[in-house]
Amino acid sequence: MRLPAREQAELAGQRLYHFHGGLRLRHNKEVSCRSPLRRSRLPPRLYVPLLQHAGEPASALVVPGQLVLKGEAIARFEQPVAGFLHAPTSGSIAAIARHAISHPSGQEGLAVIIRPDGRDQWCALQPVVDWQTAEPITLRQKIGEAGIVGLGGAVFPTSAKLSDAHDKTIHTLIINGAECEPWISCDEMLMREQAARVIAGAAILQRATEARQTLIAIEDQMGEAGERLQAALDAFQANSRHDGRNASGQEQIRMVKVTTIYPEGGERQLIQVLTGLEVPAGQRPTDLGLLCQNVATAAAVADAILEGKPLVERVVTITGSGVHQPANLLALLGTPISDLIEQCGGYRQDAARLLLGGPMMGYALSSDANPMIKAANCVLVLNHADIAAEHPELPCIRCGECARVCPSILLPQQLQWDIRNGLLADASAHGLDACIECGCCDFVCPSQIPLTQWFRFGKAQWQQQLQEQSAATLARQRFEARELRLAAADQQRQQKLAQKRQSLKERRSRQPGDET
Numbered sequence: 282m283r284l285p286a287r288e289q290a291e292l293a294g295q296r297l298y299h300f301h302g303g304l305r306l307r308h309n310k311e312v313s314c315r316s317p318l319r320r321s322r323l324p325p326r327l328y329v330p331l332l333q334h335a336g337e338p339a340s341a342l343v344v345p346g347q348l349v350l351k352g353e354a355i356a357r358f359e360q361p362v363a364g365f366l367h368a369p370t371s372g373s374i375a376a377i378a379r380h381a382i383s384h385p386s387g388q389e390g391l392a393v394i395i396r397p398d399g400r401d402q403w404c405a406l407q408p409v410v411d412w413q414t415a416e417p418i419t420l421r422q423k424i425g426e427a428g429i430v431g432l433g434g435a436v437f438p439t440s441a442k443l444s445d446a447h448d449k450t451i452h453t454l455i456i457n458g459a460e461c462e463p464w465i466s467c468d469e470m471l472m473r474e475q476a477a478r479v480i481a482g483a484a485i486l487q488r489a490t491e492a493r494q495t496l497i498a499i500e501d502q503m504g505e506a507g508e509r510l511q512a513a514l515d516a517f518q519a520n521s522r523h524d525g526r527n528a529s530g531q532e533q534i535r536m537v538k539v540t541t542i543y544p545e546g547g548e549r550q551l552i553q554v555l556t557g558l559e560v561p562a563g564q565r566p567t568d569l570g571l572l573c574q575n576v577a578t579a580a581a582v583a584d585a586i587l588e589g590k591p592l593v594e595r596v597v598t599i600t601g602s603g604v605h606q607p608a609n610l611l612a613l614l615g616t617p618i619s620d621l622i623e624q625c626g627g628y629r630q631d632a633a634r635l636l637l638g639g640p641m642m643g644y645a646l647s648s649d650a651n652p653m654i655k656a657a658n659c660v661l662v663l664n665h666a667d668i669a670a671e672h673p674e675l676p677c678i679r680c681g682e683c684a685r686v687c688p689s690i691l692l693p694q695q696l697q698w699d700i701r702n703g704l705l706a707d708a709s710a711h712g713l714d715a716c717i718e719c720g721c722c723d724f725v726c727p728s729q730i731p732l733t734q735w736f737r738f739g740k741a742q743w744q745q746q747l748q749e750q751s752a753a754t755l756a757r758q759r760f761e762a763r764e765l766r767l768a769a770a771d772q773q774r775q776q777k778l779a780q781k782r783q784s785l786k787e788r789r790s791r792q793p794g795d796e797t
């Protein structure tokens with residue numbers, strides 16, 4: 282008899298908690314887990330977008346015609362913590378040109394286009410020789426240089442998160458393997474096939490953050506992945522000291538199974554499930570001494586530290602009812618999505634919609650010319666039957682279902698009303714920023730209101746309004762400062778004039794006496 286995750290965790294001494302709302306969804310993960318993880322083939326061209334995460338695009342460090350080796354830096358982000366983009370293979374730079382860039386806006390952007398030479402030759406790699414005794418700052422710097430970002434979908438630069446953590450005391454590092462969105466199985470496949478990499482990365486991150494303990498959270502339904510991860514963990518810990526601590530004196534790593542409920546893999550929800558702590562709106566997990574990193578990020582960290590390899594590839598799930606042979610591929614960044622679909626048997630005849638990401642949080646792509654990016658955990662091809670259930674939007678009937686399932690304890694119907702009526706300040710006051718765009722409210726809404734789309738739109742509008750307000754405030758402050766400067770200069774001039782007049786008057790009044 283298999284015990285539920287909560288009982289299993291409690292038997293292992295780890296209490297689990299609940300978060301508000303959430304949904305039990307059909308998973309459909311098994312379809313892409315039937316075949317083993319395989320490496321994607323080298324395409325004729327790689328398109329590496331200069332915009333890969335929030336913030337400004339990177340600046341290219343290469344020029345057309347230049348030869349590059351795999352792993353060489355080809356672009357640098359101006360934000361100091363965001364690091365570099367690296368050549369995913371060796372070859373020559375064909376162009377730096379506008380191309381589809383797999384961005385939610387659907388707009389094109391600049392991409393470095395690489396013509397592979399077929400040799401896939403790495404540049405000189407510099408691993409950290411003995412990471413167990415290396416200074417945490419050395420590890421953090423190396424992770425930044427390797428261009429590693431959160432591979433769970435948020436793509437926030439990992440070194441920025443680690444730097445933030447460095448300024449605070451981190452007691453618990455959470456490695457997130459609770460991949461709860463339907464259809465996506467790239468993390469499960471990574472833990473099943475490359476468990477040792479994940480464990481090594483978790484241990485390195487523990488040293489980099491100086492966290493007292495590390496918890497690796499996986500879903501209770503990931504049978505084989507859980508077993509392999511536990512075996513890799515046991516093997517790793519057999520080499521550590523026997524008093525429950527590693528060579529750095531930190532407590533050892535533990536694996537915890539959590540109940541599969543969407544969106545349990547969300548950072549704040551997982552923290553609540555594992556610790557019972559709610560991260561207050563406007564604060565970060567690091568403010569509570571917690572840091573969360575995805576399992577794929579941990580594996581990328583292991584590559585960077587143990588082998589000196591920057592982030593040039595990732596596991597992506599190619600799946601959906603509209604693709605012939607769903608699978609997980611280890612694909613180079615910049616590979617066109619059309620190429621990946623082809624390697625999975627191509628489109629079925631009834632393929633109707635292409636999404637980057639899962640059905641809940643993903644976004645539609647207008648074309649499969651879009652390339653693999655660091656954020657791409659899943660390419661989902663839906664068929665006509667999947668989208669047939671969609672009906673035209675109806676008015677809100679105030680049933681309250683959306684509030685019942687909202688994991689951020691918001692009132693989605695109220696937020697949507699605020700945004701629809703242009704009351705963005707009200708939406709912000711009602712917690713718009715706390716919305717994690719999980720799509721639970723859309724899923725249950727009987728009126729088929731695209732609530733999450735409204736929240737994405739509202740957030741973008743509110744940010745723009747805040748930027749415009751701060752620009753206007755800055756302009757007003759500059760104008761007032763100038764007025765004050767001019768008034769002070771004028772006052773000075775008047776004083777000097779008055780002094781001059783006074784001294785002239787005094788000289789004139791002294792003149793008759795001088796003559797006598």
Ligand code: SF4
Pocket residue numbers: 676677678679680681682683684693694722725726727728729730
């Ligand atoms: S679920 Fe839809 S219809 Fe019901 S209250 Fe929310 S927005 Fe309105």
Ligand code: SF4
Pocket residue numbers: 683686687688689690691693715716717718719720721722723732733736
């Ligand atoms: S999308 Fe936002 S408002 Fe809707 S359920 Fe998720 S967190 Fe709540």
